[in-house]
Amino acid sequence: MWHYYNPVRVEFGVGIFDDLDKLINNRRYGLVTYPEPFFASLCDQLQSRAGAPVVLINDVQANPDYRLLAQQIDRIAEDEAPDVWVSLGGGSVIDTVKVFAAANGDFDNVRKYLETGSGANQLSATPIIAVPTTAGTGSEVTCWATVWDEVSGIKYSLARQNLYPEVALIDPILMCGKPQALTISTGLDALSHALESLWNVNANPVSAAHAISAAREVMDVLPRLANDLQNVELRSAMAQASLNAGLAFSNTKTAIAHSLSYPITLKYNVQHGIACSFSLPIVIESVIGIGGLCEASLNAIFDGDLPTAAKKVSHLLHSLGVSTSPADHGVENAAWEALVEGAFDGERGRNFIGNKDNFLKAAEALGAAAA
Ligand SMILES: NC(=O)c1ccc[n+]([C@@H]2O[C@H](COP(=O)([O-])OP(=O)(O)OC[C@H]3O[C@@H](n4cnc5c(N)ncnc54)[C@H](O)[C@@H]3O)[C@@H](O)[C@H]2O)c1
Ligand SMILES: [Fe+2]
Numbered sequence: 001m002w003h004y005y006n007p008v009r010v011e012f013g014v015g016i017f018d019d020l021d022k023l024i025n026n027r028r029y030g031l032v033t034y035p036e037p038f039f040a041s042l043c044d045q046l047q048s049r050a051g052a053p054v055v056l057i058n059d060v061q062a063n064p065d066y067r068l069l070a071q072q073i074d075r076i077a078e079d080e081a082p083d084v085w086v087s088l089g090g091g092s093v094i095d096t097v098k099v100f101a102a103a104n105g106d107f108d109n110v111r112k113y114l115e116t117g118s119g120a121n122q123l124s125a126t127p128i129i130a131v132p133t134t135a136g137t138g139s140e141v142t143c144w145a146t147v148w149d150e151v152s153g154i155k156y157s158l159a160r161q162n163l164y165p166e167v168a169l170i171d172p173i174l175m176c177g178k179p180q181a182l183t184i185s186t187g188l189d190a191l192s193h194a195l196e197s198l199w200n201v202n203a204n205p206v207s208a209a210h211a212i213s214a215a216r217e218v219m220d221v222l223p224r225l226a227n228d229l230q231n232v233e234l235r236s237a238m239a240q241a242s243l244n245a246g247l248a249f250s251n252t253k254t255a256i257a258h259s260l261s262y263p264i265t266l267k268y269n270v271q272h273g274i275a276c277s278f279s280l281p282i283v284i285e286s287v288i289g290i291g292g293l294c295e296a297s298l299n300a301i302f303d304g305d306l307p308t309a310a311k312k313v314s315h316l317l318h319s320l321g322v323s324t325s326p327a328d329h330g331v332e333n334a335a336w337e338a339l340v341e342g343a344f345d346g347e348r349g350r351n352f353i354g355n356k357d358n359f360l361k362a363a364e365a366l367g368a369a370a371a
Helices: 016-024 037-050 066-077 091-103 107-116 180-196 205-225 232-249 256-268 280-287 292-301 306-319 333-345 356-365
Strands: 009-012 029-033 055-057 084-088 128-131 144-149 154-159 167-170
Touching: 009 016, 009 232, 016 037, 016 084, 016 128, 016 167, 029 037, 029 091, 037 084, 055 066, 066 091, 066 107, 066 144, 084 091, 091 107, 091 128, 091 144, 091 154, 107 154, 154 256, 167 232, 180 205, 180 232, 180 256, 180 280, 205 232, 205 292, 205 306, 256 280, 256 333, 280 292, 280 306, 280 356, 292 306, 333 356
Parallel strands: 009 167, 029 055, 029 084, 084 128, 128 167
Antiparallel strands: 144 154
């Protein structure tokens, strides 16, 4: 028995950003984005068609953090409440908007829910139109937001069924200005989502079909896109791959590679997409022989040649300038085992269908870390 569910309406196309006002449909909207000039000009374009937003938050930083979220929500409370939130940016903007949509005017509502699991009845669920400008997180089709508390060094997940965006409006043109490093890190995040949805207790045939398509596409397209950043066709292919990866892990959540990544991002400041992908060869090697839907799907991705799959992904990562050695991401051998231990105990680690012994053996076999 299995089930698959995703309620997000997807609008995809080159130039479709011009239709955003139709989706807002005369509702009072709040607009959320980053501080950079490119995003200010997109906001201007939108305002010329949809009128002014009732709230504008344009200081989103990477990895939404407690402190800034609380300040932003205080600012929002001074304005008229919007009927719909529009996020114009990557995962950090989409996740920020999910927090705004849930906060009901007070960040403490979200804080309490994240820290105690109680107070769900105090949370709101304002509709969201997500306009991703990166191809990676898939947050436009998931119902959770990653929230960071840098001060206490903890990463939380705000997960609520009513936080699925109403619409994901995906325009590959908006992604053409992404620099090479961001294109690579976000693209690898998508690859990680696809693979993580497969070695996952929650995998099902529909999530697996999305994951196979996404993983094959990222591995084919990303190396070419990394050297041809303005190519709209390749941007479109990556945006579709990222969407498919999102549709896959929207039903499974992530697993061990993401569980490992969170402390690496928090302690060593490694970008999310790099932190959650450098260990993929180890995970692949560790699940060979596991059978079932996972192995069948990996066979479909790697054309039936699983023994060389870890090497292929290592080669892909190296060709994109990403080291597969934990030490190169700040994790010395002495810290590695404790990190792996913690990752297996973490919520996402418990989604992983493999085991720690095989993982450590695979790491040793690949020369990624001393046993
Ligand atoms: N909710 C989910 O399902 C989910 C899934 C994966 C990751 N995440 C979270 O998403 C965050 C990462 O998001 P991200 O990787 O999309 O990056 P991001 O939103 O953190 O943005 C990083 C930088 O990219 C720049 N940028 C974004 N789009 C651009 C464009 N089109 N052109 C030029 N510059 C651009 C921004 O200015 C920003 O400084 C992390 O906090 C991660 O934990 C959430
Ligand atoms: Fe991710």
